[in-house]
Amino acid sequence: xxxxxxxxxxxxxxxxxxxxxxxxxxxxxxxxxxxxxxxxxxxxxxxxxxxxxxxxxxxxxxxxxxxxxxxxxxxxxxxxxxxxxxxxxxxxxxxxxxxxxxxxxxxxxxxxxxxxxxxxxxxxxxxxxxxxxxxxxxxxxxxxxxxxxxxxxxxxxxxxxxxxxxxxxxxxxxxxxxxxxxx
Amino acid sequence: xxxxxxxxxxxxxxxxxxxxxxxxxxxxxxxxxxxxxxxxxxxxxxxxxxxxxxxxxxxxxxxxxxxxxxxxxxxxxxxxxxxxxxxxxxxxxxxxxxxxxxxxxxxxxxxxxxxxxxxxxxxxxxxxxxxxxxxxxxxxxxxxxxxxxxxxxxxxxxxxxxxxxxxxxxxxxxxxxxxxxxxxxxxxxxxxxxxxxxxxxxxxxxxxxxxxxxxxxxxxxxxxxxxxxxxxxxxxxxxxxxxxxxxxxxxxxxxxxxxxxxxxxxxxxxxxxxxxxxxxxxxxxxxxxxxxxxxxxxxxxxxxxxxxxxxxxxxxxxxxxxxxxxxxxxxxxxxxxxxxxxxxxxxxxxxxxxxxxxxxxxxxxxxxxxxxxxxxxxxxxxxxxxxxxxxxxxxxxxxxxxxxxxxxxxxxxxxxxxxxxxxxxxxxxxxxxxxxxxxxxxxxxxxxxxxxxxxxxxxxxxxxxxxxxxxxxxxxxxxxxxxxxxxxxxxxxxxxxxxxxxxxxxxxxxxxxxxxxxxxxxxxxxxxxxxxxxxxxxxxxxxxxxxxxxxxxxxxxxxxxxxxxxxxxxxxxxxxxxxxxxxxxxxxxxxxxxxxxxxxxxxxxxxxxxxxxxxxxxxxxxxxxxxxxxxxxxxxxxxxxxxxxxxxxxxxxxxxxxxxxxxxxxxxxxxxxxxxxxxxxxxxxxxxxxxxxxxxxxxxxxxxxxxxxxx
Numbered sequence: 001x002x003x004x005x006x007x008x009x010x011x012x013x014x015x016x017x018x019x020x021x022x023x024x025x026x027x028x029x030x031x032x033x034x035x036x037x038x039x040x041x042x043x044x045x046x047x048x049x050x051x052x053x054x055x056x057x058x059x060x061x062x063x064x065x066x067x068x069x070x071x072x073x074x075x076x077x078x079x080x081x082x083x084x085x086x087x088x089x090x091x092x093x094x095x096x097x098x099x100x101x102x103x104x105x106x107x108x109x110x111x112x113x114x115x116x117x118x119x120x121x122x123x124x125x126x127x128x129x130x131x132x133x134x135x136x137x138x139x140x141x142x143x144x145x146x147x148x149x150x151x152x153x154x155x156x157x158x159x160x161x162x163x164x165x166x167x168x169x170x171x172x173x174x175x176x177x178x179x180x181x182x183x
Numbered sequence: 184x185x186x187x188x189x190x191x192x193x194x195x196x197x198x199x200x201x202x203x204x205x206x207x208x209x210x211x212x213x214x215x216x217x218x219x220x221x222x223x224x225x226x227x228x229x230x231x232x233x234x235x236x237x238x239x240x241x242x243x244x245x246x247x248x249x250x251x252x253x254x255x256x257x258x259x260x261x262x263x264x265x266x267x268x269x270x271x272x273x274x275x276x277x278x279x280x281x282x283x284x285x286x287x288x289x290x291x292x293x294x295x296x297x298x299x300x301x302x303x304x305x306x307x308x309x310x311x312x313x314x315x316x317x318x319x320x321x322x323x324x325x326x327x328x329x330x331x332x333x334x335x336x337x338x339x340x341x342x343x344x345x346x347x348x349x350x351x352x353x354x355x356x357x358x359x360x361x362x363x364x365x366x367x368x369x370x371x372x373x374x375x376x377x378x379x380x381x382x383x384x385x386x387x388x389x390x391x392x393x394x395x396x397x398x399x400x401x402x403x404x405x406x407x408x409x410x411x412x413x414x415x416x417x418x419x420x421x422x423x424x425x426x427x428x429x430x431x432x433x434x435x436x437x438x439x440x441x442x443x444x445x446x447x448x449x450x451x452x453x454x455x456x457x458x459x460x461x462x463x464x465x466x467x468x469x470x471x472x473x474x475x476x477x478x479x480x481x482x483x484x485x486x487x488x489x490x491x492x493x494x495x496x497x498x499x500x501x502x503x504x505x506x507x508x509x510x511x512x513x514x515x516x517x518x519x520x521x522x523x524x525x526x527x528x529x530x531x532x533x534x535x536x537x538x539x540x541x542x543x544x545x546x547x548x549x550x551x552x553x554x555x556x557x558x559x560x561x562x563x564x565x566x567x568x569x570x571x572x573x574x575x576x577x578x579x580x581x582x583x584x585x586x587x588x589x590x591x592x593x594x595x596x597x598x599x600x601x602x603x604x605x606x607x608x609x610x611x612x613x614x615x616x617x618x619x620x621x622x623x624x625x626x627x628x629x630x631x632x633x634x635x636x637x638x639x640x641x642x643x644x645x646x647x648x649x650x651x652x653x654x655x656x657x658x659x660x661x662x663x664x665x666x667x668x669x670x671x672x673x674x675x676x677x678x679x680x681x682x683x684x685x686x687x688x689x690x691x692x693x694x695x696x697x698x699x700x701x702x703x704x705x706x707x708x709x710x711x712x713x714x715x716x717x718x719x720x721x722x723x724x725x726x727x728x729x730x731x732x733x734x735x736x737x738x739x740x741x742x743x744x745x746x747x748x749x750x751x752x753x754x755x756x757x758x759x760x761x762x763x764x765x766x767x768x769x770x771x772x773x774x775x776x777x778x779x780x781x782x783x784x785x786x787x788x789x790x791x792x793x794x795x796x797x798x799x800x801x802x803x804x805x806x807x808x809x810x811x812x813x814x815x816x817x818x819x820x821x822x823x824x825x826x827x828x829x830x831x832x833x834x835x836x837x838x839x840x841x842x843x844x845x846x847x848x849x850x851x852x853x854x855x856x857x858x859x860x861x862x863x864x865x866x867x868x869x870x871x872x873x874x875x876x877x878x879x880x881x882x883x884x885x886x887x888x889x890x891x892x893x894x
Contacts, residue, residue: 011392012370014357014388014392014772015388016226016227016366017772017773017792017793018225018226018230020227020791020792021230021231021786021792022214022215022230024786024792025213025214025215025230025233026213028213030233030234032233032234032238033238033239034239035234035785035786036853037785037786037789037793037795037854037858038789038791038795039789040785040786040789040791040792042791042792045791050833050834050835052834053834054398054802054804054834054835054836054837054838055398057396057834057835059386059388059835061391143216144216144217144225144230146225146226146227146363146366146367147366147370148367148370148371
């Protein structure tokens with residue numbers, strides 16, 4: 001199986017959202033002069049789980065990019081064949097040229113990660129920085145993570161890395177191609 | 184010439200000033216990164232700096248007030264006219280022997296910041312939030328160690344050994360960053376086997392990663408540390424060799440006598456932490472290879488000087504000074520001075536916090552600069568006549584800010600305001616600008632030169648950073664440093680014989696065999712790459728008069744503070760029935776103070792990538808008793824103010840506290856006014872009205888007060 005992946009370590013993520021803004025900058029998602037809060041597209045978001053009762057409490061945070069699903073519902077939902085799962089990398093990509101702006105993919109995506117450009121009528125999302133990684137780089141979220149909580153690589157290698165470092169893979173969260181781990 | 188490529192420079196989205204790389208394409212900023220040759224990290228504010236740079240609210244020309252102060256009505260004026268108004272006023276002030284009644288409020292980016300040089304040469308005062316944030320720690324360290332660590336000099340977390348202990352006592356280290364690399368250094372140390380302990384009434388982002396969260400009562404830190412000191416000494420767990428060699432003769436015995444009744448059990452009653460926990464942490468700290476303590480909010484939630492004192496004693500008895508994982512004592516970078524060096528006015532004789540009716544009372548507690556929080560008092564007293572705010576927003580940041588707004592609008596003689604000239608120097612209009620007579624458009628940190636060196640160990644090391652323009656400034660923006668140099672040439676030319684800021688920096692850099700050009704070619708940073716450990720061994724002692732650590736402060740015998748007092752801040756001890764909660768403000772990584780840079784920044788107010796609102800955090804069990812539900816509108820009332828806001832029910836705060844994120848409530852700016860939120864400072868009493876509770880005893884509870892809540 002060829003599948004590129006991100007490994008997100010809940011023991012290190014502090015929910016600082018640095019990756020979200022760095023990703024937006026790199027992918028040109030912000031119209032800096034006109035942007036208003038709560039209207040700016042994003043390819044990642046932070047989620048967190050708060051448990052316990054004062055004073056025995058815990059808070060865990062993690063980021064949610066496109067999960068690059070094994071059998072991606074967005075691929076099936078798209079009537080224009082604009083979305084494909086790249087056989088060489090396992091990355092789910094949207095072809096902007098083919099996208100007809102029907103938003104079926106947005107409806108179908110169980111992770112709510114697909115964005116829509118109203119002005120130019122197309123859907124877009126995280127592509128694991130497709131061009132950048134093919135040129136030897138690492139995805140921007142990985143490069144800019146303030147706490148080194150995100151790793152990039154082949155899913156099998158990342159799994160091995162987690163095992164070697166004594167990190168537990170959170171199976172339920174890691175149902176698709178992105179791995180979530182903790183100490 | 185338009186630049187292209189990755190350019191090294193320095194962020195200024197907050198006071199940490201991290202070394203960054205900026206990618207520029209055809210004269211436009213596209214990306215920001217941490218500089219891998221420095222600490223390598225930039226935070227979300229740094230990344231969102233591009234939204235600040237191209238913000239449509241940027242000021243591009245000087246403005247002159249046409250309405251009353253506070254109305255925010257202006258007309259454009261030329262730089263020539265603006266500078267003439269300032270020059271004429273300052274000349275008149277100096278001619279009447281009142282140069283010391285000029286204060287400029289700004290964050291000094293280096294010890295020789297040109298703005299500071301101007302003030303020293305002219306005879307006015309610098310006024311920063313620095314005393315507000317750091318006085319107690321600085322004064323405590325000067326008294327005990329003869330050094331000047333402040334909140335930018337936390338333990339060097341990357342030096343913490345396996346099994347070392349990291350204590351954050353009221354320090355939101357993942358929110359108010361000393362450097363963007365602090366979180367990763369703390370997490371790496373944890374992975375090496377070090378332990379993170381967070382002592383805080385609020386469960387912060389740091390607490391979420393801590394091995395142990397201790398939800399202490401606000402201002403209980405001194406009692407907590409005294410309890411630990413008692414346990415360590417009475418159980419012979421102290422570092423005997425270090426104490427024998429480095430504590431001044433007699434001081435340890437005085438300490439032993441003093442802490443006799445400061446048992447963990449007795450201290451537990453004050454700080455509301457179980458005695459067993461005080462003993463447990465004390466034992467662990469005594470046995471650990473290192474203990475590093477950082478505090479910030481802790482010292483502002485009460486008896487700051489007492490806590491600073493207890494903190495330094497704790498470091499001394501455990502031998503954690505200038506050691507790996509302990510408290511660093513950094514050296515200054517050996518820059519060349521620019522002759523002639525202006526002496527500056529005498530703070531003790533002329534400083535406005537000492538000129539009012541409380542002049543004599545202040546002798547026990549020495550601020551190292553003018554504290555921001557007496558601006559209103561100083562204006563009322565007639566001791567502050569010209570105020571120039573640069574990158575400062577006192578109308579929103581000042582505790583008792585209504586007092587400030589009222590004071591700057593007070594009528595004086597001859598149809599003038601009592602404060603004769605108020606200048607706001609900013610990149611965007613702010614709350615403070617609304618009151619200003621002149622609003623001057625500054626260059627952003629992407630557009631200006633600046634030589635950065637301070638004894639802020641974490642970001643600069645023992646070294647320097649060069650901020651350089653990566654893009655051109657819009658309109659008529661001028662960097663405040665160059666305007667102050669211009670004012671210097673007009674008013675005190677003997678101190679401003681150099682051509683401009685670059686020549687000024689060249690003279691200083693010559694001390695290191697460098698120039699701006701050479702530093703630029705080197706990548707904009709220079710560091711000795713060493714902090715050095717136990718330097719007191721080589722230099723023959725500490726910077727105190729005896730060369731040893733002074734645990735006993737005989738100069739404060741008369742006010743009963745020769746040893747740290749264990750009680751809570753006085754203002755927490757009164758009116759408990761009427762105001763049952765303690766309001767505490769907290770910091771997140773998304774915002775820096777009350778500055779428009781972050782609060783009027785769409786990416787930092789966006790709910791996905793920032794922090795939109797600041798509802799009041801209320802413990803769920805308390806809210807249930809008061810029939811308050813999540814999202815309910817509530818009223819918070821203090822002795823001096825009232826605000827209305829939404830309630831957020833949480834388990835992450837002590838039941839006797841209410842939490843509010845600091846810095847919100849701006850009514851200026853496209854984004855800031857869309858974002859919701861309330862200003863916590865409305866609830867905080869003006870410092871001048873509660874001197875006996877605060878500054879006259881070395882307390883700094885300026886970010887908190889007692890409150891009640893109603894639905």
